[in-house]
Amino acid sequence: MAPKIFIDGEHGTTGLQIRTRMAGRRDVELLSIPEAERRNAAMREDMLNGADIAILCLPDDASKEAVQMVSANNNVRVIDTSTAFRVNPSWAYGFAEMDKEQAEKIASARFVSNPGCYPTGAIGLIRPLRAAGILPDGYPVAVNAVSGYTGGGKQMIAQMENPDHPDAITAPHFLYGLPLTHKHVPEMTVHGLLDRAPIFSPSVGKFAQGMIVQVPLHLDHLAEGATMESIHAALVAHYAGQDIVTVVPLAESKALPRVNAVELEGKDTMKLFVFGTPGGSQVNLVALLDNLGKGASGAAVQNMDLMLAS
Ligand SMILES: NC(=O)C1=CN([C@@H]2O[C@H](COP(=O)(O)OP(=O)(O)OC[C@H]3O[C@@H](n4cnc5c(N)ncnc54)[C@H](OP(=O)(O)O)[C@@H]3O)[C@@H](O)[C@H]2O)C=CC1
Ligand SMILES: CC(=O)N[C@@H](CCC(=O)OP(=O)(O)O)C(=O)O
Known part of the structure; x- marks a missing residue:
């Protein structure tokens, strides 16, 4: 079964560009929320918890809330594009080329912070x-x-x-x-x-x-x-x-x-x-x-x- 990806904030600038990059890919299944429901917390929580990887394209506060929504569910891995976790040592910093070991750290992490x-x-x-x-x-x-x-x-x-x-x-x-x-x-x-x-x-x-x-x-x-x-x-x-x-x-x-x-x-x-x-x-x-x-x-x-x- 193809891994499920949910882009929270998929209708924003970063989220839309991720969707464009994923268009036509058959190796992943994209979970999606209609634009009108993009701030529906209950629906987002369901989607987040149904994903193998959640990509958060939200403001910092909303990102922190989303991470709370999946914190007890170890099946969900997270990539956060906001500033919220970039200097948090529990998160892998998502700049794969910054060190020889970084790509491996990202690959095995549950939580990855995408760089600014x-x-x-x-x-x-x-x-x-x-x-x-x-x-x-x-x-x-x-x-x-x-x-x-x-x-x-x-x-x-x-x-x-x-x-x-x-x-x-x-x-x-x-x-x-x-x-x-x-x-x-x-x-x-x-x-x-x-x-x-x-x-x-x-x-x-x-x-x-x-x-x-x-x-x-x-x-x-x-x-x-x-x-x-x-x-x-x-x-x-x-x-x-x-x-x-x-x-x-x-x-x-x-x-x-x-x-x-x-x-x-x-x-x-x-x-x-x-x-x-x-x-x-x-x-x-x-x-x-x-x-x-x-x-x-x-x-x-x-x-x-x-x-x-x-
Ligand atoms: N743009 C860029 O070049 C870069 C952006 N980033 C980061 O990516 C993240 C997203 O930024 P960007 O795409 O530019 O922002 P946008 O404002 O373009 O998109 C953000 C999206 O998140 C939605 N949103 C906001 N608050 C909530 C909420 N509480 N619950 C659910 N959805 C919400 C917005 O909906 P609504 O339309 O209703 O506001 C919008 O669809 C930010 O953290 C930003 O700092 C990182 C690197 C570069
Ligand atoms: C032109 C502009 O306003 N740029 C944003 C940074 C964009 C970015 O890298 O996003 P993060 O917020 O995720 O770090 C700013 O200066 O706040």
Whole structure:
């Protein structure tokens, strides 16, 4: 019998994209709730408890409630796409490429927290350098990023696409998270293996799907002898043996006049770049992804497949 999958929040932005990715699959059976009943708690509880894997695409509070609904039922495994459990040590963090052992941890876990879109880029750049001893304790990391507006879910999509919306946003690009307390900072700190919280400055552009995450670094404050080439080599070594997170060769990135935020729209992969000048004193590390691809729905389906294979 095909394993049963229930996407709680299937009519939202992340849930819909997961459904699209699962369309036509015969190896799983999708349980579904009509859109009008999406907030019917009794119906959701039934669906959740009838699933082999429940994928939660809900706000944090609703996710916590859903986990409560299945907590006594060991037959149900959970992938949560919200922020609620990402730094909870009882949950496996669903970034399969972040360590050699992570895919196995996800595969055997009952509870998997899907990473945030910005942290996927930031952790993807930072963690390998912490693990290799290149990024020292105490380094004041800054993370600057731009996201497609679908990152803000149904509400921001309406604000950006509907000029008659009472809170319509007309800016083609805006900064937010200005108090520097964005909910992704703890996740970047913990899974980036940082001993000091990064300064995180997110922004949104007038495009639906895509993301650039930047981590600029001063080489003279890194481990002795760190160069653009040694940083690139550390990233290449870290991501060897898989093709979801790729590190762009230095010669290729050197030839690029610009990085296009929407290049990976609709894809579930992530590209990492090391920019700078050979022999220079600074580098800019850049991650390129789709906020709804490797940043959300693509990663959720990848994690589901790992769990189904175990
Ligand atoms: N969009 C993105 O790029 C990313 C999103 N995420 C996370 O994924 C989760 C979902 O986000 P997103 O898809 O963007 O959000 P949306 O607002 O687009 O969708 C959320 C869905 O959940 C439903 N919902 C809200 N509250 C409840 C409730 N109490 N019970 C049942 N259903 C409920 C909403 O219904 P209604 O229409 O009635 O509000 C809606 O259908 C969030 O935790 C978000 O942080 C993670 C990474 C990236
Ligand atoms: C553009 C935008 O608003 N983005 C969202 C993050 C999207 C994401 O990664 O979702 P999680 O909430 O699951 O972490 C934000 O900054 O809150």
